[in-house]
Amino acid sequence: MTATEERASPGVGRVLVVDDDEGLARFIVEVLTDAGHHAEAVSSAALARRRVEATGYDVVITDLRMPGESGLDLIAWLRRYDPRVAVLAVTAYGSLETAVQAMRLGAADYIPKPFEPAALLLAVDKSLRAGAMRSEIERLRVEADARYGFDAMVARSAVMRELIALARRVADSASAVLIQGPSGAGKEMMARAIHQASRRRARPYVEVDCGAIPDALLEAELFGEALGVPGTPQHKVRPGRLQEADGGTVLLDEVDALPLPVQIKLLRVLRDREVTPVGSTQRVAVDLRVIACSNLDLRSAVAAGAFREDLYFLLNVIEMAIPPLADRVDDIPALAERFLETFNARTGRRVTGFSPAAALLLTSYGWPGNVRELQNAVERAVVVGVGPEVAPDDLPPALRQPRGHDFLDEAAVRGMTISELEVAYARRVLIKNGGNKKKTARLLGIDRRTLYRWLGEREESAESDEG
Numbered sequence: 001m002t003a004t005e006e007r008a009s010p011g012v013g014r015v016l017v018v019d020d021d022e023g024l025a026r027f028i029v030e031v032l033t034d035a036g037h038h039a040e041a042v043s044s045a046a047l048a049r050r051r052v053e054a055t056g057y058d059v060v061i062t063d064l065r066m067p068g069e070s071g072l073d074l075i076a077w078l079r080r081y082d083p084r085v086a087v088l089a090v091t092a093y094g095s096l097e098t099a100v101q102a103m104r105l106g107a108a109d110y111i112p113k114p115f116e117p118a119a120l121l122l123a124v125d126k127s128l129r130a131g132a133m134r135s136e137i138e139r140l141r142v143e144a145d146a147r148y149g150f151d152a153m154v155a156r157s158a159v160m161r162e163l164i165a166l167a168r169r170v171a172d173s174a175s176a177v178l179i180q181g182p183s184g185a186g187k188e189m190m191a192r193a194i195h196q197a198s199r200r201r202a203r204p205y206v207e208v209d210c211g212a213i214p215d216a217l218l219e220a221e222l223f224g225e226a227l228g229v230p231g232t233p234q235h236k237v238r239p240g241r242l243q244e245a246d247g248g249t250v251l252l253d254e255v256d257a258l259p260l261p262v263q264i265k266l267l268r269v270l271r272d273r274e275v276t277p278v279g280s281t282q283r284v285a286v287d288l289r290v291i292a293c294s295n296l297d298l299r300s301a302v303a304a305g306a307f308r309e310d311l312y313f314l315l316n317v318i319e320m321a322i323p324p325l326a327d328r329v330d331d332i333p334a335l336a337e338r339f340l341e342t343f344n345a346r347t348g349r350r351v352t353g354f355s356p357a358a359a360l361l362l363t364s365y366g367w368p369g370n371v372r373e374l375q376n377a378v379e380r381a382v383v384v385g386v387g388p389e390v391a392p393d394d395l396p397p398a399l400r401q402p403r404g405h406d407f408l409d410e411a412a413v414r415g416m417t418i419s420e421l422e423v424a425y426a427r428r429v430l431i432k433n434g435g436n437k438k439k440t441a442r443l444l445g446i447d448r449r450t451l452y453r454w455l456g457e458r459e460e461s462a463e464s465d466e467g
């Protein structure tokens, strides 16, 4: 069996027996082989290391006292070399101290001599099962990282790269994070990635949509509630969402929607680190990492008296503002490509990319629904399109319609600068003229170099491009 072959499933294991007592080693191998395991034996720690380096084992059963290198040294080496290999130590009768030492070095268990074959098999099965569980947990973790971690987030623009760098730095702390940004910008995704990168990731991640729960139910939902008459058998306390998140992360989505009385109660919970369920006098300690999201500027909510300032400061230890997608045009092509991959995989289509005209529409549109709207637009294109790549006609009509009269209004609302306006206007004219840059530059009364600069393209291409 070679190291490249898959590790055997639990039940059948690959076992290396290390013992200078050849009779005993042969006996162990026999017992294991009869039970269906693949077992072989070597007579020293040095030989064992060579075998482990050459092939893969699930379990190593080692004697502790051997001439030359001891079993304890072998255990220490194995833990470093491949922590996935389970080690069982065979100990002489009455040498509990070395057994303890072996366990400290990372042995999964010890088998005191003399032993019954059944005890040996039981110990091997137990460590195989534990190993299988560990690999399953590891597999789930890798899968969750790919799906929910920072690696799942597309970030090309400088502002998103900085935000993710900040998020990575603070992920492992227990500090509260406030994520603000417009709808569909990626707030929830950021929150999930922070949890996923923290040491709390194996603990619960609980989302509370503060805006979606009716006020009357919100307190019980968050803090739990006492049910039934105290002192009767029906009496019990139903834990709330905060308690469910104990040890993990709680996401308070649309935190601005919390009514003021609930804000006061939440403030106390976060300050005292304990919850008191509604109708109960019992306090329950909770250990929480809080991430709050808001579409509104919470600071203005504070100024307007709709949000408690003390709670605001408690939530806003680390502030992250995710800009609207239109303010980070650099992210659009990469996001579109990512979504194209996703929907190709989901629908079985093989759309290769975006036509230049379609790509231009994507980067020129204002995306009021932000990343979510882009995601939907790409989904639509994959579903309705028939060509090898996405054409302008495959995109939602909104993207193809010039927004006309409201453009300047919108620019004023968004507080665009003159240079942002120049760029946005130039893109618009470019689309109108089918991507013809020469004509666009002429219409705008600027030279082509300036147009390339505005569009963020390299100047050299101005020489080669005659379009």
Ligand SMILES: Nc1ncnc2c1ncn2[C@@H]1O[C@H](COP(=O)(O)OP(=O)(O)OP(=O)(O)O)[C@@H](O)[C@H]1O
Pocket: 152, 153, 154, 155, 181, 182, 183, 184, 185, 186, 187, 188, 189, 190, 295, 335, 338, 371, 372, 375
């Ligand atoms: N940087 C990104 N990379 C990849 N996908 C993203 C990114 N940002 C957002 N998305 C995707 O866009 C969609 C909307 O993101 P999300 O739900 O996180 O937005 P939100 O800010 O919480 O919106 P809302 O305020 O409406 O709840 C999700 O499907 C998410 O996976």
Ligand SMILES: [Mg+2]
Pocket: 187, 188, 253, 293
């Ligand atoms: Mg959200």
